[in-house]
Amino acid sequence: MNASVDRRTRLFNRTCVGVLIAFAILWLVPLAWAVDTALKPNSETTNPTWAIDNPTLASFGALLAQGDILNWYAASFITSALACAGTVVTASLAAYALSRLRFRFRWLAFWFILVGIMIPSQVLVVPRFRELGAVNLLNTYWAVILPQIPIAIAVFVFKQFFDGIPKDLDEAARIDGAGFLRTYAQIVMPLARPAVSAVAIFAFVWTWNDLLWPLLALSNPEIMTIPVGLATVQGTYGIRYADTMASAVLGALPLVMVFLLFQRRIVEGIAGTGLKG
Amino acid sequence: MRPSAITRRTLLRASLLSGAALTGCSSVRAGLLSTPPDPAVVSYWNLFGGGDGVRMRQMEDAYRAANPHLDLQAVTLAWGNPYYTKLALATVGDLPPDVAAAHLTRMKTLVQGDLLEELLPEDLERHGLTADRFNRRAWDAGLVDGRVYAIPIDTHPFVLFYNTEICDEAGLLAADGTLAPITGPDQFQDALTRARQVTGRYGATHGINSDTASPWRLFQTLYAQLGGEVLAEDGTRVVLDDTKAVQVLDYLRTLTVEKGLMPGSVDYQGAIALFASGAAGFHLNGEWEISTLQTAGLPFSMALVPHVFGDEYAVQADSHTLVLPVRADRDRAGLDRALGFVRSMLDQSLTWAEGGHVPTWQPVATSDRYAALTPQSHYASAADAAVYDPPGWYSGSGSNFEIVMGAAVGAVEAGDLTPTAAVAQLRAKLGELAATPPPV
């Protein structure tokens, strides 16, 4: 190896790390500020300094004293997990067909699904409400889960990823007599782990954070999801910066944990045990 | 591959376990299965957060204690337009609550959509809910074609908060320690100037950025004092009086852009924060912020928004009402349960009044105990001078009407529009709304 290139690369990489650290810190400042504010009493938040003179968990305590918050966590976990699983399975199956199978209306099916990316969900609220009301599913978890499953972008991401996986791999398996379903489950999906992780995280986060639709669809406080529930206790008036930020932290905490859990899988996928072979 | 397989198995086991544990609890079962409504239940939706929410829960608990055989299911939903969207969608979809809270100025559109039960005099009388026991102005304002559809539980006016220490130093207090009367544009401007001399920052604050309600409330108060009206004939005609509107906007522009007595760009929370931290002597807002400021612990009191213009006092206000959405399965017993709940809330008006709202229920409003409740009773007369948003399908609290009005007023206060340009913008936007066929 050329020694001067090596030195150049090392210097370059070090600069990269420096720049990246600076940006990462910049990105974390607002979050740190939110946590900082949440640990102050409400009355001291109007004097904005980083120092916390009287650190308190009062804002968290007030929120946790709301007996329903555990139910809200349960509702958010159940709806997000089921919607996320539904999205990963249905979208990857559909993407497999679009990427690997030859059939007559393939391009039509692809564009039909692609159009869905462009439809804003706010527009669908009134028809969905009438629809789910007719089959008596409003005010259940299903009202939140079912509409969240068909995410068009997920199909798109899977298809893009599948297209990048060399076809010889699954063709070899097909020659060995494996059916499409086995090729999908045993060859393509294990290779697509980064895509699975990405879609799973996004599907989970989107369901977890959705506010407008669950707000309209759920009326029983016991089954409300976290954003809907927190919106009811936050109060929209007053200076309650600390309470607001505490609810932000509590609402996001499980997501941060889920992300940390999944991000190891992204790392694995990117380290490329399967891809680099 | 190996470590990830273990992780996956552990994860799977953990999720199965937690899933099994969760199906044991009732909330999850309620979420997975649709349950039919129970007849012995009173369901009640409201939009009260913050201090109001705390007091409403006290009142609900008192109702539960008094009616142990009934199950009250109270749901608090976030305030804002989605609340009315949800109420309308649920009622149309035949899943409404027995009782719901609604703003007086917003429930009329629901009435026109046939979504609210008409409350007949004989039914109301059975529960002692007769017109003479309510504040006349709130009761009359709530009638639609002379019929009753909503029971007003309070009047919530725009008020003037003042920092007693700052006002004392500025020589603005009377001998009894309350704010000395302020009348006329010059006196109000003078009071703000003197308060600013003490604070070194501002005389008064109110929300402007991303807050269209506060500028509208202030404008409406001063404009109504001049006798001005904005809409007529249920919103189909714009009767904005350009001269009066420009006079009010000129005055507001003087206070903000020219004299800097009020900040022209501060949001709702920021306006309160500035007042709470002593950067302003006065704060203009709805009386409901009393809870916030009591928690903030500054020395303050409250008064009517001063009589700045005209001969007759007026102040912008709205009322919270309780309504009964139309539901097919409501029988006489269900109606009585619902009205019994309404009556219970009215009987607890004193609790409600602690949050700043002026009670409409006369047995409480005229009681000594309410008179002893200060500073809340200082501005009780606002209920009799209350000016509600004009009737119209696009009008009412949080409506597009308020957004159109407040945006223009706020733009004048921020110095982005001249008063005449603001009036022209108002005419254009209101004209468009007035010409639109109503959706009901």
Added chain:
Amino acid sequence: MASTDTGRQGRPALWFLAPFLVLYVLFIVGPAIYGLVMSFFHTSMVSTGLGEFAGLSNYAEALSSADFWSALWHTVWFTILTTPPLIALALLFALLAERTTRGRWFFRLAFFLPYVLPSAVVALIWIWMYTPELGLLSRAVSAIGLGEPNWLGDPDFAMVSLAITTVWWTLGFNFVLYLAGLAEIPRELHEASAIDGAGPWQQIRLVTVPLLSRTTSLVVVLQVIASLKVFDQMYVMTQGGPNFATRSALQYVFDVGFTDFRSGYAAAASTLFFVVVLAVSAVWLVMTRRQEPEL
């Protein structure tokens, strides 16, 4: 060969597509078509059924409404402001992160964490940052000695403030897509080019970025569509103000549909908006079709 293939794979293809398509038709396409029908009626949120037939009058009203056009322009302006930084920075951060050997999880966390926050929380944090005189950002800018902009209160600056918030919030999505794209590039290519004597910068410019073109085309189209569909930031942070300067197309739809209860008219406005998004996407299709001739 091709035709027999098509015959054999049509049925399994249907089974693979069915689960997604059924839900998709039920909850996306179906409601969208119902919305399209509503746009030809004076449908009201506060009554049952479709209401009176309106013909094209809803469309005529929207097309002649100055408010609708200005809302559309605000959406386009927002897209112009947010798309370039969201793509350039995401690519830059992903490229830099790829070159670090340790602590990659930290960068993933830092850039992706904001994305998992609900819009209401993001809005509250940033309103708090932007608060005149009290907010962190306001004080930081004054500390540097610059005049503090009236972040959300100035009609000319409010959209820029919303764009800054959006870049902070949603960058993580593109960042992760780029990381996934980078993972697809075989390490051997870098090694080969390094042996050829290419410096790190040349490697990035001549090898990595061109190989990421598939990812970039994906990121661009998703970003443009996401920016055009902007709603939450305005809804929570400015309510379309000051003086309607940040009212986006979807905020307009929300105002007329949810606040005014005019479902029919709102459906017409959304249909027109959808046509705009479709047109933008069609341009992208024409541009990328050359890359993927088999579709």
